Amino acid sequence: MNSRVRLFGSLVEIVGKSELNVSGCSDTQEVKEKLASEFPQLRKCEFLISVDRKLVKNNQRLEPGNEIAFLPPFAGG
């Protein structure tokens, strides 16, 4: 399965783009691991993961078409 991953804030700079596709991941933990192995600096970053604009508590199974996002600490206001 192909999953679309969006990146925000400082994470865009680490990955070099604001969006990418990962394949062969069945849950968010796998997506995180896959990207962390490709971009080791991600391991030092604090971020949350959302699926379809809802924050994921621990790990979440992915369905086709899910929009995954990596969200560094919020800084609005």
Added chain:
Amino acid sequence: MNSRVRLFGSLVEIVGKSELNVSGCSDTQEVKEKLASEFPQLRKCEFLISVDRKLVKNNQRLEPGNEIAFLPPFAGG
């Protein structure tokens, strides 16, 4: 001793003016009694008394030149 008494809010209507002079009073309690006997409706009114723009807690001796005021409940804002 002559004392100047200022009235505010609803008390102006009861007394019919916003300022008057009372004579022969040596403290705020006497001023209050004197005006209440002249304007009995004052007895039904809730108000505080100030001397020289400071609220009087219980009773206060008057000095020549003091400015006394009768202040109904505040309603600013």
Added chain:
Amino acid sequence: MKERKPHKVFLTGPITPQFIADSIAKHSIKTTIGAHDIFLGQVRRDVIENKAVHAIEYSAYEEMAEEKFHELREAAFAKFQLTCMHIYHSKGKVKAGEICLFVFVSSKHRSSAFEACRWIVEEIKNNVPIWGKEIFEDETYVWKENS
């Protein structure tokens, strides 16, 4: 301690949105400010015994009120970490829907602004000698009581 010039609190008639905008704009040069809290009191068209309030006419013991505002200002600066504070209160007639009180507090961080603004509004309501006549359409009135 820096001496803060007491400024004139009472404005005749309603406080306009434009006046508020101008006050906000003046703070753009104060770049240590991170948070503003603004309280606005607006005259309600309350219905009392089947008659709707058309306006409130404010009066005050102005000399005492200005002293109280000054004390309140000094106390607020002592109690909270503030950069700026401004208070404006109407005197005279303010119609329903118009603004009669403008409290403007600025600080580096939001908690001081929030806490100070609320404290100041309560102090004004409780301790400043201001009165209001609630005037109905037919020009009868009642004296406003604070809740």
Added chain:
Amino acid sequence: MKERKPHKVFLTGPITPQFIADSIAKHSIKTTIGAHDIFLGQVRRDVIENKAVHAIEYSAYEEMAEEKFHELREAAFAKFQLTCMHIYHSKGKVKAGEICLFVFVSSKHRSSAFEACRWIVEEIKNNVPIWGKEIFEDETYVWKENS
């Protein structure tokens, strides 16, 4: 329950005093309102490692942020006795001294407006996916962290 139309929260660039004045003015027809509380976030010229912040450039996960703002709005109306609430947040560049957040809460009595406004600001800071780059004069930057 009355359906409340979600409105656009993000504005490009700073929120101007004139925009705030216009928002205030629109409330004069709502004559059940007695109290407005307005929170404004202003960009500070913080000094970080000897360099002063010149501007913050805001970005957001807009689709998620708009959903969060909508949830927050519904929760605020359920939790507090409010007549109106409006939230505006900047995206893009906002210079030091300019306004990046405008929360505007109106109610019959002051306590609801004060409590709701503060609650909303905390919720925005903690739960809405917005980020800011603090840009220095020399165009270097750091990512803003909320305190």
